[in-house]
Amino acid sequence: MPAFLSPLFLIGAAAAAIPIAIHLFYRRTEPVIDFAAMRYLRRAPVEHSRRRRLRELLLLALRVGALVLLALAFARPYIADPVIAGSGDATLVMVDISASLSAPGRFEAARERARRAIEDAPATQAIGLATFAQALDVVAPVSQDRAGALAALAQIKPGAGATRYRAALQGAADALEGRSGRIVVITDLQQSGWDAASDAGIPESIAVAVEDVGAPETNVAVTSLRVEGGEAVAAVQNFSSRPATDQVIFAVDTQRVGAVPVALAPGATAEARVPLVSVGSGSLSASISDRDGYSADNARYAVLDADAISVLAVTPTGHPSEALYLERALTIAEGTRGFRFRSIGGAGFTAIEPAALERVGVIAVLSTRAVAQRGREQLAGFVRGGGGLLVAAGPDVDAAILKDALAGLVETTWEPRPAQALTFAPDDSRHPVFRLFGGAGTLGNVGFSRAVRVTAPASASVIARYSDGSPALVEERTSGGRVLVFGSDLNYRGNDFPLQPLFVPFIHEAVRYLASQRTSRTEYLVGELQVAAMPGVVSLPAPASGRIAVNVDPRESDPGRMTADTFQAGISRLNASAARSEEAAAKEREDGQFLWWYGLLLMVASLAAEGVLGRRLG
């Protein structure tokens, strides 16, 4: 539907009355003379009045049109997105299922309010049901199916997410799909639910009603859990205005390892500690028994697994044989000091989700085939994020592609050279990679039949050289992670290094050295990952394998509330924000459509036609 960016200019269209007034004024001044000898007069250059009147009207229309078009052009017209046909008033009931609703009786109260809201909605209105915490989840789309909405209501369960009103309201406005109507928010009005980071808004045509289900007066929560110096340390906070006592129970893999009583003044935080004896792996939990407050924050989890270094090898197709020796060298080591190895093809690496690289410590580039632009950008991002990169300059790795991918990060490059029998030796035997070898002699047994000529920049460190003096292993330290460039392949094609006993410790030390800059995150908040919907310890799916602890957002434990008016005031801010957003969107749409330009063109054409016609009319 048409809309205007500057509708005030439309007032200028009133100027169209000027030519109309002039037309009407001059029209009356022409006298009418009855005459008989018209047959002689018609032979003179006269104009039939009917034709003249038509011309005058056309002339008038062109003049009026030109003025109106000018006003329209200045009003900056654009075609707005159409409102969905057939839309009418609708009610969307959105139920808070955040962790704060886990207080005794609160969720049931919310469900009952929602049921009443659905049943009390006017019969002519469509009804929809959604739940929300950090985002909105529509469980019954807006329709006339009231029974379906009630059935969906019976199925909803309390969650453990954090309340984010803005995101939820924005989702609700989207769910109404341009309809006018009402959003009924059933919530505990938790103060921490307003997130100022969002600039989303809801249209003016949608009213928001708030149903307050209340909140408990007290809440005691475990707000953190960590391992510190062989001890498990849990922080417990009292969010109520009266003292509280409780007992923190620590457990590893469901086996109780200790219990610590805590006494908490109003608003105070206390730490509980228990020693962890010979426990190197497993899931650690600390829980309390606060029955009056939110139950979701009564426990907190941590992962005790020493982090095995995750290595991702990029090979031509991802077939295991393409990184056989590297895989064997890494999988020999097991346990907390071990490695997790996986290989992936160039195309697969290009398509991989960034989150999957989050827990990867080292990427071994054994091939650049099928690594498209997105894959190259991910490689650079990985290094910038602290990831280690081991580049084996074998026949499948294109120096140009790597240079393009790591532009600004790595300057080391190489070029092929004729086959030549070479050996290599450490240039810096104190480097961590060669720390275990204790001298150059042991590496001298490695024979190279094919190697590349590596060119290292001055900022790079040459840590091993071939027997001809050219760099064999170069390290570049970036602002993020470390990069090692090995001047041959690692799959027994240009050298016999994989067959040498030194290959395994070399690879282990090199990977550990590269991964030392990368710290793996083992704790996530509910809702941060798709697999982290509820608190606990969960295993991540491949390729980012491993276990993580999922906990409730500590901000959600604060039962501080706001009033319904404050909530509505927050929505008003949303409206203002929405108005600004709509204005920006309208301007963007108008800029893209350029309708004012066509309006001006039409106006010029009208004036030209008016000039021609006016001249002919005299």
Place this chain on the structure above:
Amino acid sequence: MTAQAAGARPSELRFLDPAVLARLGTLELKARAVVEGLLSGLHRSPFKGFSVEFAEYRQYLPGDDLSAIDWKVYARTDRHYVKKFEEETNVDCYLLLDVSASMGYGSRGVTKLEYGGLLAASLAFLMNRQRDAVALTTFDDAIVTMVPPGARPSHLRSILVTLDRTTLGHRTDVSKPLHVLADGISKRGLVVFISDLLDEPAHVIDGLRHFRFRGSEVIVFHLMDPAELTFPFDRASRFRDIELGDEVMAVPSVVRQDYLDAVKGAIDRYKRELGSEGIDYRLIDTSTPLEFALISYLSTRGRRR
């Protein structure tokens, strides 16, 4: 009585302005005023020298040829009588008056229809006085009224009454009525055609030619209003056709010359083509005294005889 050549233009001061004449009472009175005014101004009668066969005596009237007075009768009766001859009374005069809507135009108080009606009445009066039979037909695109020929005084009255009751008709289309009338005239006579000729000239000429073919003499009085002859307008105006009602927009200063050329072209064509058919054509400006038209008629009659 001193003779003066018939058709000589008398002083205009002696004649009645048509606008003044229009304000007189009955048509008979107007016709009488015109005819008697005309005849009193003439120094000799236009009816002279065309004896064929004696028919009757008639009391002398001013304007009669003195040579026609029978002095013997005067000696016996002490009154002046003139001889009337057979041919004079045998002439039937057909007055054809256009009453189409365009004849209703008049820029100076007298419409063409009023002028033409008075002209017809005057001619009827004049002819009746000399005992000629007079017929009257009015027409627009068809014959509207028709009074058959007659020479009695009472017949004159019926013609005058008919003229007096004449109203404007529809659009001009002389072709059909002219042919119908030409076919209906059984006796050769004099046809006086009074019209503004706002029709296709070829149709007009063809219709009048039909009368000539039937042996009648034809006089055409082409009536034009002075505004039609000079186009005196000065402001841009919408000119509305009083017959058809449609309008044209014209700036007089721009169209005047073309208009006058068109009028002159039509007049010249009528003069040329009617003259070649032996038809007298008289252009009458309706602002000029009616007597001029009568003099034209009388001179034509005199010349024919």
